[in-house]
Amino acid sequence: MEHNTFPSWPDVAPHLIETAAGRVPAEVVIRGGIWVNVHTREALPNHDIAITYGRIACVVPDASHCIGPDTDIIEANGRYMIPGLCDGHMHIESGMLTPAEFAAAVIPHGTTSMFTDPHEIANVLGLEGVRLMHDEALLQPINIFTQMPSCAPSAPGMETTGFEITAEDVAEAMTWPGIVGLGEMMNFPGVSAADPQMLAEMAATQRAGKTVGGHYASPDLGPAFAAYVAGGPADDHEGTCEADAVARMRQGMRSMIRLGSAWYDVETQITAITQKGLDSRNMILCTDDCHSGTLVNEGHMNRVVRHAIACGCDPLVALQMATINTATHFGLERDIGSLTPGRRADVILTSDLTTLPIEQVIARGKTVSNNGKISVECPHLDWPAKARQTVHLGKTLSAKDFEIAAPAGSNSVSANVIGVVxxxxxxxxxxxxxxxxxxxxxxxxxxxxxxLVERHQATGGVVNAFVAGFGYEGPMAMASTVAHDSHHMIVVGTDRANMALAANRLAEVGGGITLFKDGVEQALVELPIAGLMSDQPAAKVAAKADKLIAAMVDSGCTLNNAYMQHSLLALVVIPELRISDLGLVDVRTFEFIPVIETPK
Structure with missing residues (x-):
């Protein structure tokens, strides 16, 4: 695989020097803009940016000495010139798109760098799946950096995945050109207990000089948290309140605060900066994650920055949290994250720092989007058949597979039920x-x-339980092969026959999401790649997702982005209660508990 790797600053330094000195013309000059300098938190009017070999040669009040007969002039016309936006933590698969189609969806929104953890596909296809994601990422015209997944399974002993990631896999991946660190260390009890494999994975990452990602999904900020931080994770995105953000920053971690399709954790944590006055260098904005509908209809990192500003954050501080803070955290401050010499020429032109309209996007010195329209191609891999044939139920399911027997002679029972928030x-x-x-x-x-229907090894296994909060009415069922993180199949429904229809339908199409009502399919989003992604454009996937959401509403569900809630119900590292292929898991204690407690 020939990767689209980008020449380093040392490789092109002679050309940058010649251009900055005026001895060799720039390839591109952006003229007459307001230079947003995220190093000094200034907006400096009347500046030009000279670009050559895809990198910034100089930012000066007048770059006319860099202009030659073939120089491409981009008139900023007094607009703000801001760095391309960085997403510090996300999973491409959660957008239901391949890396190429995800890049095509976010480029018009000004995202030029993403730090992605492909642990979704790792659970389905192992290291081979990670390599496919990594390879397609490096073909793109923007910067997609890959973190090697750390936890597949996310909680050993609590679930069964299609493949398991080993410390040897991590060590191998650290030699790949696009790997920038270790993906979120979700097995936080394992780290706190000094689990040898978790320590070996983090050690391999640190020895390679790369960043260890964190995931501490517990409200306990006592000794367990102290032990987790001592293990080596350098950031965390699982905070939900100001105290979480403060605790992480005080311990030398970066607090990553997220606004995704379903998680609204910025407003409750950014007060650590806006009200408590802590140093904003240690806070990073991220999405974790956005599905295709959000990308098409609302935006990506531009949406997060706007939201942070609406929550009272100074626009320049919010931009730092989505650019230089992220780059610095991953050791890439000398390559991305600011509009300064030597950095990749990733530039957004916008007429307003508060509403942040993304009017022109330049990536690596080339215009990639104008007024919301992409102007470059995003190359695809030829995904192999193995990646498209991943749904193996082992049998055709019937309503009987979804029965939950009551203790003999009981008229009612007390059940442990997952409550959606x-x-x-x-x-x-x-x-x-x-x-x-x-x-x-x-x-x-x-x-x-x-x-939870097993779909990796064709065991025919079905684990049944109960969930509350969706508001569904009438005979219906929704099934999805996106089931973080083990990615079996989650089926939620009010009627067992419809549950069987939905599950069998996904086996037939090779994965995705479907909703049946009264025995008739109401919506289908096909996700044939690993049962997680489509290689169709985001707009097409979003249209099908919109139809799915409408079908959910028609079935009585009024939750915001309820599909994202559905897809996380098997995530056995986030409290309090989850379902896995092995049973019902109390994530507060990491113990299996019975569905039915006592007969009444």
Whole structure:
């Protein structure tokens, strides 16, 4: 695979010097803009940027000495020149798009650098899947840096994945050209307990001089948190309140605060900067994650920056959190994140720093988008058949596979139920009374069934439980092969026959999301690559996703971005209650608990 690797600053320094000195004309000059300097937090009017070999040669009040007969002149016309935006933590697969199509979707929104952890595909296809994501990422006209996934499975002993990531896999990946660090260390109990494999993975990363990503999804900021930080994770995005952000920054971590399609964690944490006055250098904005509908209709990192500003953050500080802070954290401050000599010429032209319209995007010195329209190609890999054939149920499922038997002679039961919390990743561990009919526990009110269907090894296994909070009504079911992080199949429904129809449909199409109501398919989003991604353009995927959301609403669901909630119900590293292919998991104690507690 020939990668689209970018020449280093030392490689092109002679050319940058010649251009900055005026001895050799620049390839591109952006003329007459307001230079937003994120190093000094200044907006300096009447500046030009001279670019050659895709990097910035100089930023000066007058770059006419760099202009030759063939120099491409871009008139800024008094607009702000800001660095291309960086997403510090995200998973491309969660956009339901391949790296190429994800890049095409975010370029018009001004994202020019992404730090991606492909642990979704790692759970399905192992190191080979990571390599495919890495290779397509390096073909793109923007910067997609890959973090080697650390935890597949995310919680050993709590779930079964298609493949497992080893310390040897991590060590190998650290030699690849696009790997910048270790993906989020989700096994936080393992780190706190000094698990040898977790320590070996972090050690291999640190010895390679790269960054260890964190994921501490616990409200406990006592000895367990202290032990986790001592292990080596350098950042964390699982905070939900100001105290979380403060604790992480005080311990030398970067607090990554996220605004994704379903997680709204910026407003509650940015007060550590806007009100408490802490040093903003240690806070980073990220998405973690945005699905295709959000990308098409609302934006990407530009959406996050606007939101941070709306929450009271100074626009220049918000921009630092989405540019230089991110670059510095990953050891790339001398390559990306600012408009200064030697850096990649990733520039946004915008007429307003608060509303942040993305009017022109330049990446590596080339215009890649004008007024919301992409103007470059984003190359695709030829994804192999193995990556497109990943849904193996082992049998055709029937309504009987989704039955939950009640203790003999009971008329009702007390059940442990997963409680969905709108706009947050954590769930609630509920105890609810449910009725029994013909010996089977029934859905009731806002509580419906959830099933985890094994899809990697064709075992035919189905684990059944209950979930509350979606508001579904009438006979329906929704199934998805996006089921973080093990990515089996999650089926949620009020009717067992519809649950079987939905599960079998996804086996038929090779993965995706479907919703059945009254026995009829209402919406289908095909995700044939690993059961996680489509290689169709974002707009097409978003249109199908919009139809899915409409079908969810028509079935009674009013939650914001309920699909994202659905897809995380098997994420056994975020409290309080989750489902896996091995049973119902209490993530507060990392123990399996029964679905049915006691007969009534």
């Amino acid at each position: 709108e706009n947050q990743a954590p769930t609630k561990a509920l105890k609810l009374d449910l009725p029994v009919q013909d010996g089977l526990v029934q859905s009731h009110g806002d509580t419906c069934q959830i099933a």
